[in-house]
Amino acid sequence: MNTSSLLEKAQRFRALHEGAPFVMANAWDGASARLLESLGFPAIASSSAAAAATLGRLDGEITRDESLDHARILVEATRCPVSADLERGFADEPEGVAETIRRAGAVGLVGGSIEDATSEPGRLYSLAHATERVLAAVQAARALPFPFVLTARCENFLHGGAALDETLRRLQAYERAGADVLFAPGLPDLASVRAVCEAVRKPVNFMVGIRGRSFSVAELAAAGVKRISLSTSLYRAAFTGLITAAREVRESGTFGYLDHIAGGAEVQRVLQRDAAAR
Numbered sequence: 001m002n003t004s005s006l007l008e009k010a011q012r013f014r015a016l017h018e019g020a021p022f023v024m025a026n027a028w029d030g031a032s033a034r035l036l037e038s039l040g041f042p043a044i045a046s047s048s049a050a051a052a053a054t055l056g057r058l059d060g061e062i063t064r065d066e067s068l069d070h071a072r073i074l075v076e077a078t079r080c081p082v083s084a085d086l087e088r089g090f091a092d093e094p095e096g097v098a099e100t101i102r103r104a105g106a107v108g109l110v111g112g113s114i115e116d117a118t119s120e121p122g123r124l125y126s127l128a129h130a131t132e133r134v135l136a137a138v139q140a141a142r143a144l145p146f147p148f149v150l151t152a153r154c155e156n157f158l159h160g161g162a163a164l165d166e167t168l169r170r171l172q173a174y175e176r177a178g179a180d181v182l183f184a185p186g187l188p189d190l191a192s193v194r195a196v197c198e199a200v201r202k203p204v205n206f207m208v209g210i211r212g213r214s215f216s217v218a219e220l221a222a223a224g225v226k227r228i229s230l231s232t233s234l235y236r237a238a239f240t241g242l243i244t245a246a247r248e249v250r251e252s253g254t255f256g257y258l259d260h261i262a263g264g265a266e267v268q269r270v271l272q273r274d275a276a277a278r
Contacts, residue, residue, distance in 0.1 A: 006110070014147050016081075021220065023228045023229075024083065026230045028046075028051065031267075044074055044078055048085040064103070071108075081110045082110065083151070089101075097140075113183060116152075124155060134177040150180050151182070151205060152171070157185065171200055182205070183205040185231075186210050206220050206228050209231040
């Protein structure tokens with residue numbers, strides 16, 4: 001990707017955070033990225049769990065190289081800005097996290113998130129160390145030749161330490177370190193979402209699909225959320241369709257699912273129309 005095209009995508013992505021709340025759809029391969037773009041989503045994100053699933057693995061079981069190779073597929077498939085779930089930066093030390101951000105920029109990503117959970121179940125990095133990691137990521141992002149949007153994630157609601165006060169303390173520290181977007185997956189209710197949005201000045205991301213039924217876009221916007229991401233929910237929706245169709249064939253010997261799916265020609269039209277416009 002040439003520098004001017006990457007700069008335009010990065011500027012467009014950053015501007016999205018300054019307007020009305022928007023939904024960033026998570027894709028898992030080139031076809032899903034193009035389809036989501038054709039449906040009007042203004043930005044695409046990867047999902048670490050969906051990326052791992054495409055390789056038949058669990059979340060957290062892919063390497064940095066594999067994650068970035070997957071992200072490159074999404075970048076090359078769509079004209080949308082693409083942000084990546086970069087897990088914990090694939091490193092414990094700040095220098096390794098910074099290298100992940102540099103490499104993310106090199107594959108054409110214009111945004112990415114860094115978590116504060118360690119590789120050990122239920123453990124977060126100390127606040128001091130987590131903040132150093134965010135600072136290193138921010139510095140690496142600022143050194144790129146385009147405005148990379150760095151998201152800092154506080155993971156305690158997903159790792160057994162669900163304390164809102166600690167979440168706010170960590171997100172405020174990450175904001176002071178320079179993070180562009182703040183994110184605490186797993187917030188249980190709109191009151192806690194609102195508390196996060198009121199505690200920081202930078203845009204807040206909310207991820208649907210963690211606790212089943214989610215809040216509406218209007219409800220999240222009213223709470224102060226600027227960006228909504230979809231986690232693995234679209235991938236799991238597609239997987240659910242596969243399970244339903246395959247079970248019908250195996251258990252009933254019928255093919256009724258064919259009456260409810262997109263035809264091959266329709267799929268081709270989406271891909272061809274997108275390719276022609278690129």
